[in-house]
Amino acid sequence: MLALSPPLFSTFGWPLEDPISHDQQNNNYNNNNNIIYRETEATSDQSFFLSQAIDGLGGFKCNSNEVMGDETMAKKLNHNASERDRRKRINSLYSSLRSLLPAADQMKKLSIPATVSRVLKYIPELQREVEGLIHKKEELTSRINSRQEDLVTLESRRKCMTRSSISAISLSPMGEREVVIQICTLKAKKNPLSDVMLNLEEDGLLLLNASCFETFGERVFYNLHFQVQGAQKIEFEVLREKLLSFYEKREEAFI
Missing domain, CATH: 3.30.70.260 (ACT domain)
Known part of the structure:
Protein backbone atom coordinates (compact mmCIF):
# COMPACT_ATOMS: atom_id res chain seq x y z
CA MET A 1 0.00 0.00 0.00
CA LEU A 2 1.08 3.48 -0.76
CA ALA A 3 1.88 5.65 2.12
CA LEU A 4 -0.02 8.89 2.32
CA SER A 5 2.18 11.65 1.28
CA PRO A 6 2.38 14.56 3.57
CA PRO A 7 0.65 17.66 2.45
CA LEU A 8 2.51 19.85 0.07
CA PHE A 9 2.17 22.78 2.33
CA SER A 10 2.34 22.47 5.99
CA THR A 11 -0.62 23.65 7.89
CA PHE A 12 1.19 24.07 11.05
CA GLY A 13 0.69 27.46 12.41
CA TRP A 14 -2.00 28.40 9.73
CA PRO A 15 -5.53 28.04 10.85
CA LEU A 16 -7.93 26.80 8.27
CA GLU A 17 -10.44 29.53 8.83
CA ASP A 18 -10.23 32.90 10.49
CA PRO A 19 -13.27 33.26 12.75
CA ILE A 20 -12.86 37.00 12.83
CA SER A 21 -12.65 37.21 9.08
CA HIS A 22 -15.70 35.03 8.79
CA ASP A 23 -17.68 37.22 11.14
CA GLN A 24 -16.48 40.27 9.32
CA GLN A 25 -17.64 38.78 6.08
CA ASN A 26 -20.98 37.99 7.63
CA ASN A 27 -21.26 41.53 8.88
CA ASN A 28 -20.29 42.88 5.49
CA TYR A 29 -22.86 40.66 3.88
CA ASN A 30 -25.54 41.76 6.26
CA ASN A 31 -24.57 45.36 5.75
CA ASN A 32 -24.66 44.89 2.02
CA ASN A 33 -28.07 43.29 2.30
CA ASN A 34 -29.30 46.17 4.44
CA ILE A 35 -27.95 48.67 1.95
CA ILE A 36 -29.54 46.80 -0.94
CA TYR A 37 -32.83 46.56 0.99
CA ARG A 38 -32.73 50.23 1.84
CA GLU A 39 -31.90 51.14 -1.74
CA THR A 40 -34.72 48.91 -2.90
CA GLU A 41 -37.08 50.50 -0.37
CA ALA A 42 -35.99 53.97 -1.47
CA THR A 43 -36.43 52.99 -5.07
CA SER A 44 -39.90 51.68 -4.27
CA ASP A 45 -40.79 54.91 -2.51
CA GLN A 46 -39.46 56.93 -5.40
CA SER A 47 -41.44 54.78 -7.79
CA PHE A 48 -44.56 55.33 -5.70
CA PHE A 49 -44.07 59.10 -5.62
CA LEU A 50 -43.24 59.14 -9.32
CA SER A 51 -46.38 57.15 -10.08
CA GLN A 52 -48.41 59.58 -7.98
CA ALA A 53 -46.85 62.53 -9.81
CA ILE A 54 -47.49 60.90 -13.17
CA ASP A 55 -51.08 60.23 -12.16
CA GLY A 56 -51.37 63.87 -11.14
CA LEU A 57 -49.95 65.01 -14.45
CA GLY A 58 -52.33 62.71 -16.21
CA GLY A 59 -55.23 64.25 -14.34
CA PHE A 60 -53.94 67.71 -15.18
CA LYS A 61 -53.71 66.68 -18.80
CA CYS A 62 -57.27 65.41 -18.68
CA ASN A 63 -58.43 68.60 -17.00
CA SER A 64 -56.61 70.66 -19.65
CA ASN A 65 -58.33 68.68 -22.37
CA GLU A 66 -61.68 69.26 -20.67
CA VAL A 67 -61.00 73.02 -20.41
CA MET A 68 -59.98 73.18 -24.05
CA GLY A 69 -63.10 71.26 -24.96
CA ASP A 70 -65.27 73.66 -22.95
CA GLU A 71 -63.65 76.68 -24.62
CA THR A 72 -64.22 75.18 -28.06
CA MET A 73 -67.85 74.46 -27.21
CA ALA A 74 -68.32 78.02 -25.87
CA LYS A 75 -66.82 79.51 -29.04
CA LYS A 76 -69.10 77.34 -31.14
CA LEU A 77 -72.16 78.38 -29.15
CA ASN A 78 -71.21 82.06 -29.39
CA HIS A 79 -70.71 81.71 -33.13
CA ASN A 80 -74.10 80.04 -33.51
CA ALA A 81 -75.79 82.73 -31.43
CA SER A 82 -74.13 85.51 -33.43
CA GLU A 83 -75.13 83.87 -36.69
CA ARG A 84 -78.71 83.47 -35.45
CA ASP A 85 -78.89 87.14 -34.46
CA ARG A 86 -77.42 88.18 -37.81
CA ARG A 87 -80.06 86.19 -39.67
CA LYS A 88 -82.80 87.69 -37.53
CA ARG A 89 -81.58 91.21 -38.30
CA ILE A 90 -81.39 90.45 -42.02
CA ASN A 91 -84.89 88.96 -42.02
CA SER A 92 -86.19 91.99 -40.12
CA LEU A 93 -84.61 94.35 -42.66
CA TYR A 94 -86.12 92.44 -45.56
CA SER A 95 -89.50 92.45 -43.82
CA SER A 96 -89.28 96.23 -43.43
CA LEU A 97 -88.30 96.53 -47.08
CA ARG A 98 -91.22 94.33 -48.12
CA SER A 99 -93.63 96.47 -46.07
CA LEU A 100 -92.79 99.47 -48.30
CA LEU A 101 -94.17 97.72 -51.37
CA PRO A 102 -97.81 98.11 -52.48
CA ALA A 103 -100.42 96.05 -50.65
CA ALA A 104 -100.81 93.70 -53.62
CA ASP A 105 -97.12 92.80 -53.49
CA GLN A 106 -97.15 92.43 -49.72
CA MET A 107 -99.78 89.72 -49.99
CA LYS A 108 -97.45 87.64 -52.16
CA LYS A 109 -94.85 85.35 -50.63
CA LEU A 110 -91.83 86.82 -52.37
CA SER A 111 -88.36 85.45 -51.90
CA ILE A 112 -85.53 87.75 -50.90
CA PRO A 113 -84.18 88.16 -54.47
CA ALA A 114 -87.71 88.73 -55.77
CA THR A 115 -88.31 91.33 -53.05
CA VAL A 116 -85.14 93.21 -53.94
CA SER A 117 -86.02 93.10 -57.65
CA ARG A 118 -89.55 94.40 -57.00
CA VAL A 119 -88.21 97.21 -54.81
CA LEU A 120 -85.78 98.28 -57.54
CA LYS A 121 -88.69 98.49 -59.97
CA TYR A 122 -90.95 100.24 -57.47
CA ILE A 123 -88.51 103.07 -56.69
CA PRO A 124 -88.81 104.71 -60.18
CA GLU A 125 -92.59 104.40 -59.93
CA LEU A 126 -92.53 106.28 -56.64
CA GLN A 127 -90.25 108.92 -58.11
CA ARG A 128 -92.66 109.52 -60.99
CA GLU A 129 -95.56 109.68 -58.55
CA VAL A 130 -93.70 112.20 -56.40
CA GLU A 131 -92.94 114.34 -59.45
CA GLY A 132 -96.63 114.26 -60.40
CA LEU A 133 -97.65 115.28 -56.89
CA ILE A 134 -95.14 118.13 -56.90
CA HIS A 135 -96.51 119.38 -60.21
CA LYS A 136 -100.07 119.12 -58.88
CA LYS A 137 -99.07 120.99 -55.73
CA GLU A 138 -97.57 123.79 -57.81
CA GLU A 139 -100.78 124.08 -59.82
CA LEU A 140 -102.91 124.18 -56.68
CA THR A 141 -100.61 126.75 -55.11
CA SER A 142 -100.88 128.89 -58.23
CA ARG A 143 -104.67 128.63 -58.15
CA ILE A 144 -104.80 129.49 -54.46
CA ASN A 145 -102.57 132.51 -54.99
CA SER A 146 -104.75 133.60 -57.91
CA ARG A 147 -107.88 133.24 -55.80
CA GLN A 148 -106.27 135.16 -52.97
CA GLU A 149 -105.44 137.95 -55.39
CA ASP A 150 -109.03 137.88 -56.60
CA LEU A 151 -110.26 138.04 -53.02
CA VAL A 152 -108.00 141.00 -52.33
CA THR A 153 -109.33 142.70 -55.45
CA LEU A 154 -112.92 141.97 -54.44
CA GLU A 155 -112.25 143.24 -50.95
CA SER A 156 -110.81 146.47 -52.26
CA ARG A 157 -113.79 146.85 -54.60
CA ARG A 158 -116.17 146.15 -51.76
CA LYS A 159 -114.50 148.80 -49.67
CA CYS A 160 -114.74 151.22 -52.57
CA MET A 161 -118.41 150.38 -52.97
CA THR A 162 -118.87 150.84 -49.24
CA ARG A 163 -117.28 154.24 -49.38
CA SER A 164 -119.21 155.11 -52.54
CA SER A 165 -122.44 154.10 -50.87
Missing part, protein backbone atom coordinates in the same frame (compact mmCIF):
# COMPACT_ATOMS: atom_id res chain seq x y z
CA ILE A 166 -122.07 157.28 -48.86
CA SER A 167 -122.11 159.85 -51.59
CA ALA A 168 -121.52 162.70 -49.27
CA ILE A 169 -121.70 163.85 -45.69
CA SER A 170 -121.67 167.58 -45.37
CA LEU A 171 -121.96 169.78 -42.33
CA SER A 172 -123.34 173.33 -42.51
CA PRO A 173 -122.62 175.36 -39.37
CA MET A 174 -125.33 177.68 -38.21
CA GLY A 175 -123.47 179.63 -35.61
CA GLU A 176 -121.41 177.96 -32.89
CA ARG A 177 -124.23 175.97 -31.36
CA GLU A 178 -126.18 174.62 -34.33
CA VAL A 179 -125.32 172.49 -37.36
CA VAL A 180 -127.18 170.99 -40.31
CA ILE A 181 -125.97 167.53 -41.34
CA GLN A 182 -126.72 166.30 -44.87
CA ILE A 183 -126.24 162.61 -45.56
CA CYS A 184 -126.57 160.93 -48.97
CA THR A 185 -126.53 157.10 -48.80
CA LEU A 186 -128.01 154.00 -50.38
CA LYS A 187 -131.43 152.85 -49.36
CA ALA A 188 -131.16 149.84 -47.06
CA LYS A 189 -133.60 147.62 -45.33
CA LYS A 190 -131.94 148.38 -42.01
CA ASN A 191 -131.24 152.06 -42.01
CA PRO A 192 -128.64 153.10 -39.39
CA LEU A 193 -130.09 156.62 -39.10
CA SER A 194 -131.65 155.91 -35.73
CA ASP A 195 -128.28 154.75 -34.37
CA VAL A 196 -126.63 157.87 -35.75
CA MET A 197 -129.15 160.11 -34.04
CA LEU A 198 -128.77 158.21 -30.78
CA ASN A 199 -124.97 158.56 -30.83
CA LEU A 200 -125.20 162.26 -31.61
CA GLU A 201 -127.60 162.81 -28.74
CA GLU A 202 -125.17 160.99 -26.43
CA ASP A 203 -122.50 163.46 -27.56
CA GLY A 204 -124.72 166.35 -26.42
CA LEU A 205 -126.47 167.21 -29.74
CA LEU A 206 -130.22 167.74 -29.70
CA LEU A 207 -132.22 167.07 -32.90
CA LEU A 208 -134.34 170.07 -33.83
CA ASN A 209 -135.60 169.03 -37.28
CA ALA A 210 -135.23 166.14 -39.73
CA SER A 211 -136.32 165.49 -43.32
CA CYS A 212 -135.49 162.97 -46.06
CA PHE A 213 -136.29 162.25 -49.70
CA GLU A 214 -135.42 159.46 -52.14
CA THR A 215 -133.85 159.94 -55.58
CA PHE A 216 -132.87 157.70 -58.49
CA GLY A 217 -130.55 154.75 -57.90
CA GLU A 218 -132.19 154.00 -54.55
CA ARG A 219 -130.37 156.82 -52.86
CA VAL A 220 -131.75 158.68 -49.89
CA PHE A 221 -130.92 162.20 -48.68
CA TYR A 222 -131.21 163.13 -45.03
CA ASN A 223 -131.27 166.66 -43.61
CA LEU A 224 -130.66 166.74 -39.87
CA HIS A 225 -130.67 169.94 -37.82
CA PHE A 226 -128.89 169.66 -34.46
CA GLN A 227 -128.23 172.04 -31.62
CA VAL A 228 -125.51 171.53 -29.06
CA GLN A 229 -126.56 171.49 -25.42
CA GLY A 230 -124.76 173.41 -22.73
CA ALA A 231 -121.84 175.73 -23.26
CA GLN A 232 -119.72 173.40 -25.38
CA LYS A 233 -118.85 174.10 -29.00
CA ILE A 234 -119.18 171.82 -32.03
CA GLU A 235 -115.97 170.46 -33.61
CA PHE A 236 -117.20 170.04 -37.18
CA GLU A 237 -114.31 167.99 -38.64
CA VAL A 238 -114.34 165.57 -35.72
CA LEU A 239 -118.11 165.16 -36.10
CA ARG A 240 -117.80 164.54 -39.84
CA GLU A 241 -115.10 161.85 -39.43
CA LYS A 242 -117.16 160.20 -36.75
CA LEU A 243 -120.21 159.98 -39.04
CA LEU A 244 -118.13 158.57 -41.96
CA SER A 245 -116.56 155.93 -39.72
CA PHE A 246 -119.93 154.95 -38.32
CA TYR A 247 -121.50 154.48 -41.77
CA GLU A 248 -118.52 152.49 -43.06
CA LYS A 249 -118.72 150.07 -40.15
CA ARG A 250 -122.45 149.68 -40.61
CA GLU A 251 -122.12 149.03 -44.33
CA GLU A 252 -119.34 146.46 -43.78
CA ALA A 253 -121.52 144.68 -41.24
CA PHE A 254 -124.43 144.32 -43.65
CA ILE A 255 -122.40 143.27 -46.72
Whole structure:
Protein backbone atom coordinates (compact mmCIF):
# COMPACT_ATOMS: atom_id res chain seq x y z
CA MET A 1 0.00 0.00 0.00
CA LEU A 2 1.08 3.48 -0.76
CA ALA A 3 1.88 5.65 2.12
CA LEU A 4 -0.02 8.89 2.32
CA SER A 5 2.18 11.65 1.28
CA PRO A 6 2.38 14.56 3.57
CA PRO A 7 0.65 17.66 2.45
CA LEU A 8 2.51 19.85 0.07
CA PHE A 9 2.17 22.78 2.33
CA SER A 10 2.34 22.47 5.99
CA THR A 11 -0.62 23.65 7.89
CA PHE A 12 1.19 24.07 11.05
CA GLY A 13 0.69 27.46 12.41
CA TRP A 14 -2.00 28.40 9.73
CA PRO A 15 -5.53 28.04 10.85
CA LEU A 16 -7.93 26.80 8.27
CA GLU A 17 -10.44 29.53 8.83
CA ASP A 18 -10.23 32.90 10.49
CA PRO A 19 -13.27 33.26 12.75
CA ILE A 20 -12.86 37.00 12.83
CA SER A 21 -12.65 37.21 9.08
CA HIS A 22 -15.70 35.03 8.79
CA ASP A 23 -17.68 37.22 11.14
CA GLN A 24 -16.48 40.27 9.32
CA GLN A 25 -17.64 38.78 6.08
CA ASN A 26 -20.98 37.99 7.63
CA ASN A 27 -21.26 41.53 8.88
CA ASN A 28 -20.29 42.88 5.49
CA TYR A 29 -22.86 40.66 3.88
CA ASN A 30 -25.54 41.76 6.26
CA ASN A 31 -24.57 45.36 5.75
CA ASN A 32 -24.66 44.89 2.02
CA ASN A 33 -28.07 43.29 2.30
CA ASN A 34 -29.30 46.17 4.44
CA ILE A 35 -27.95 48.67 1.95
CA ILE A 36 -29.54 46.80 -0.94
CA TYR A 37 -32.83 46.56 0.99
CA ARG A 38 -32.73 50.23 1.84
CA GLU A 39 -31.90 51.14 -1.74
CA THR A 40 -34.72 48.91 -2.90
CA GLU A 41 -37.08 50.50 -0.37
CA ALA A 42 -35.99 53.97 -1.47
CA THR A 43 -36.43 52.99 -5.07
CA SER A 44 -39.90 51.68 -4.27
CA ASP A 45 -40.79 54.91 -2.51
CA GLN A 46 -39.46 56.93 -5.40
CA SER A 47 -41.44 54.78 -7.79
CA PHE A 48 -44.56 55.33 -5.70
CA PHE A 49 -44.07 59.10 -5.62
CA LEU A 50 -43.24 59.14 -9.32
CA SER A 51 -46.38 57.15 -10.08
CA GLN A 52 -48.41 59.58 -7.98
CA ALA A 53 -46.85 62.53 -9.81
CA ILE A 54 -47.49 60.90 -13.17
CA ASP A 55 -51.08 60.23 -12.16
CA GLY A 56 -51.37 63.87 -11.14
CA LEU A 57 -49.95 65.01 -14.45
CA GLY A 58 -52.33 62.71 -16.21
CA GLY A 59 -55.23 64.25 -14.34
CA PHE A 60 -53.94 67.71 -15.18
CA LYS A 61 -53.71 66.68 -18.80
CA CYS A 62 -57.27 65.41 -18.68
CA ASN A 63 -58.43 68.60 -17.00
CA SER A 64 -56.61 70.66 -19.65
CA ASN A 65 -58.33 68.68 -22.37
CA GLU A 66 -61.68 69.26 -20.67
CA VAL A 67 -61.00 73.02 -20.41
CA MET A 68 -59.98 73.18 -24.05
CA GLY A 69 -63.10 71.26 -24.96
CA ASP A 70 -65.27 73.66 -22.95
CA GLU A 71 -63.65 76.68 -24.62
CA THR A 72 -64.22 75.18 -28.06
CA MET A 73 -67.85 74.46 -27.21
CA ALA A 74 -68.32 78.02 -25.87
CA LYS A 75 -66.82 79.51 -29.04
CA LYS A 76 -69.10 77.34 -31.14
CA LEU A 77 -72.16 78.38 -29.15
CA ASN A 78 -71.21 82.06 -29.39
CA HIS A 79 -70.71 81.71 -33.13
CA ASN A 80 -74.10 80.04 -33.51
CA ALA A 81 -75.79 82.73 -31.43
CA SER A 82 -74.13 85.51 -33.43
CA GLU A 83 -75.13 83.87 -36.69
CA ARG A 84 -78.71 83.47 -35.45
CA ASP A 85 -78.89 87.14 -34.46
CA ARG A 86 -77.42 88.18 -37.81
CA ARG A 87 -80.06 86.19 -39.67
CA LYS A 88 -82.80 87.69 -37.53
CA ARG A 89 -81.58 91.21 -38.30
CA ILE A 90 -81.39 90.45 -42.02
CA ASN A 91 -84.89 88.96 -42.02
CA SER A 92 -86.19 91.99 -40.12
CA LEU A 93 -84.61 94.35 -42.66
CA TYR A 94 -86.12 92.44 -45.56
CA SER A 95 -89.50 92.45 -43.82
CA SER A 96 -89.28 96.23 -43.43
CA LEU A 97 -88.30 96.53 -47.08
CA ARG A 98 -91.22 94.33 -48.12
CA SER A 99 -93.63 96.47 -46.07
CA LEU A 100 -92.79 99.47 -48.30
CA LEU A 101 -94.17 97.72 -51.37
CA PRO A 102 -97.81 98.11 -52.48
CA ALA A 103 -100.42 96.05 -50.65
CA ALA A 104 -100.81 93.70 -53.62
CA ASP A 105 -97.12 92.80 -53.49
CA GLN A 106 -97.15 92.43 -49.72
CA MET A 107 -99.78 89.72 -49.99
CA LYS A 108 -97.45 87.64 -52.16
CA LYS A 109 -94.85 85.35 -50.63
CA LEU A 110 -91.83 86.82 -52.37
CA SER A 111 -88.36 85.45 -51.90
CA ILE A 112 -85.53 87.75 -50.90
CA PRO A 113 -84.18 88.16 -54.47
CA ALA A 114 -87.71 88.73 -55.77
CA THR A 115 -88.31 91.33 -53.05
CA VAL A 116 -85.14 93.21 -53.94
CA SER A 117 -86.02 93.10 -57.65
CA ARG A 118 -89.55 94.40 -57.00
CA VAL A 119 -88.21 97.21 -54.81
CA LEU A 120 -85.78 98.28 -57.54
CA LYS A 121 -88.69 98.49 -59.97
CA TYR A 122 -90.95 100.24 -57.47
CA ILE A 123 -88.51 103.07 -56.69
CA PRO A 124 -88.81 104.71 -60.18
CA GLU A 125 -92.59 104.40 -59.93
CA LEU A 126 -92.53 106.28 -56.64
CA GLN A 127 -90.25 108.92 -58.11
CA ARG A 128 -92.66 109.52 -60.99
CA GLU A 129 -95.56 109.68 -58.55
CA VAL A 130 -93.70 112.20 -56.40
CA GLU A 131 -92.94 114.34 -59.45
CA GLY A 132 -96.63 114.26 -60.40
CA LEU A 133 -97.65 115.28 -56.89
CA ILE A 134 -95.14 118.13 -56.90
CA HIS A 135 -96.51 119.38 -60.21
CA LYS A 136 -100.07 119.12 -58.88
CA LYS A 137 -99.07 120.99 -55.73
CA GLU A 138 -97.57 123.79 -57.81
CA GLU A 139 -100.78 124.08 -59.82
CA LEU A 140 -102.91 124.18 -56.68
CA THR A 141 -100.61 126.75 -55.11
CA SER A 142 -100.88 128.89 -58.23
CA ARG A 143 -104.67 128.63 -58.15
CA ILE A 144 -104.80 129.49 -54.46
CA ASN A 145 -102.57 132.51 -54.99
CA SER A 146 -104.75 133.60 -57.91
CA ARG A 147 -107.88 133.24 -55.80
CA GLN A 148 -106.27 135.16 -52.97
CA GLU A 149 -105.44 137.95 -55.39
CA ASP A 150 -109.03 137.88 -56.60
CA LEU A 151 -110.26 138.04 -53.02
CA VAL A 152 -108.00 141.00 -52.33
CA THR A 153 -109.33 142.70 -55.45
CA LEU A 154 -112.92 141.97 -54.44
CA GLU A 155 -112.25 143.24 -50.95
CA SER A 156 -110.81 146.47 -52.26
CA ARG A 157 -113.79 146.85 -54.60
CA ARG A 158 -116.17 146.15 -51.76
CA LYS A 159 -114.50 148.80 -49.67
CA CYS A 160 -114.74 151.22 -52.57
CA MET A 161 -118.41 150.38 -52.97
CA THR A 162 -118.87 150.84 -49.24
CA ARG A 163 -117.28 154.24 -49.38
CA SER A 164 -119.21 155.11 -52.54
CA SER A 165 -122.44 154.10 -50.87
CA ILE A 166 -122.07 157.28 -48.86
CA SER A 167 -122.11 159.85 -51.59
CA ALA A 168 -121.52 162.70 -49.27
CA ILE A 169 -121.70 163.85 -45.69
CA SER A 170 -121.67 167.58 -45.37
CA LEU A 171 -121.96 169.78 -42.33
CA SER A 172 -123.34 173.33 -42.51
CA PRO A 173 -122.62 175.36 -39.37
CA MET A 174 -125.33 177.68 -38.21
CA GLY A 175 -123.47 179.63 -35.61
CA GLU A 176 -121.41 177.96 -32.89
CA ARG A 177 -124.23 175.97 -31.36
CA GLU A 178 -126.18 174.62 -34.33
CA VAL A 179 -125.32 172.49 -37.36
CA VAL A 180 -127.18 170.99 -40.31
CA ILE A 181 -125.97 167.53 -41.34
CA GLN A 182 -126.72 166.30 -44.87
CA ILE A 183 -126.24 162.61 -45.56
CA CYS A 184 -126.57 160.93 -48.97
CA THR A 185 -126.53 157.10 -48.80
CA LEU A 186 -128.01 154.00 -50.38
CA LYS A 187 -131.43 152.85 -49.36
CA ALA A 188 -131.16 149.84 -47.06
CA LYS A 189 -133.60 147.62 -45.33
CA LYS A 190 -131.94 148.38 -42.01
CA ASN A 191 -131.24 152.06 -42.01
CA PRO A 192 -128.64 153.10 -39.39
CA LEU A 193 -130.09 156.62 -39.10
CA SER A 194 -131.65 155.91 -35.73
CA ASP A 195 -128.28 154.75 -34.37
CA VAL A 196 -126.63 157.87 -35.75
CA MET A 197 -129.15 160.11 -34.04
CA LEU A 198 -128.77 158.21 -30.78
CA ASN A 199 -124.97 158.56 -30.83
CA LEU A 200 -125.20 162.26 -31.61
CA GLU A 201 -127.60 162.81 -28.74
CA GLU A 202 -125.17 160.99 -26.43
CA ASP A 203 -122.50 163.46 -27.56
CA GLY A 204 -124.72 166.35 -26.42
CA LEU A 205 -126.47 167.21 -29.74
CA LEU A 206 -130.22 167.74 -29.70
CA LEU A 207 -132.22 167.07 -32.90
CA LEU A 208 -134.34 170.07 -33.83
CA ASN A 209 -135.60 169.03 -37.28
CA ALA A 210 -135.23 166.14 -39.73
CA SER A 211 -136.32 165.49 -43.32
CA CYS A 212 -135.49 162.97 -46.06
CA PHE A 213 -136.29 162.25 -49.70
CA GLU A 214 -135.42 159.46 -52.14
CA THR A 215 -133.85 159.94 -55.58
CA PHE A 216 -132.87 157.70 -58.49
CA GLY A 217 -130.55 154.75 -57.90
CA GLU A 218 -132.19 154.00 -54.55
CA ARG A 219 -130.37 156.82 -52.86
CA VAL A 220 -131.75 158.68 -49.89
CA PHE A 221 -130.92 162.20 -48.68
CA TYR A 222 -131.21 163.13 -45.03
CA ASN A 223 -131.27 166.66 -43.61
CA LEU A 224 -130.66 166.74 -39.87
CA HIS A 225 -130.67 169.94 -37.82
CA PHE A 226 -128.89 169.66 -34.46
CA GLN A 227 -128.23 172.04 -31.62
CA VAL A 228 -125.51 171.53 -29.06
CA GLN A 229 -126.56 171.49 -25.42
CA GLY A 230 -124.76 173.41 -22.73
CA ALA A 231 -121.84 175.73 -23.26
CA GLN A 232 -119.72 173.40 -25.38
CA LYS A 233 -118.85 174.10 -29.00
CA ILE A 234 -119.18 171.82 -32.03
CA GLU A 235 -115.97 170.46 -33.61
CA PHE A 236 -117.20 170.04 -37.18
CA GLU A 237 -114.31 167.99 -38.64
CA VAL A 238 -114.34 165.57 -35.72
CA LEU A 239 -118.11 165.16 -36.10
CA ARG A 240 -117.80 164.54 -39.84
CA GLU A 241 -115.10 161.85 -39.43
CA LYS A 242 -117.16 160.20 -36.75
CA LEU A 243 -120.21 159.98 -39.04
CA LEU A 244 -118.13 158.57 -41.96
CA SER A 245 -116.56 155.93 -39.72
CA PHE A 246 -119.93 154.95 -38.32
CA TYR A 247 -121.50 154.48 -41.77
CA GLU A 248 -118.52 152.49 -43.06
CA LYS A 249 -118.72 150.07 -40.15
CA ARG A 250 -122.45 149.68 -40.61
CA GLU A 251 -122.12 149.03 -44.33
CA GLU A 252 -119.34 146.46 -43.78
CA ALA A 253 -121.52 144.68 -41.24
CA PHE A 254 -124.43 144.32 -43.65
CA ILE A 255 -122.40 143.27 -46.72
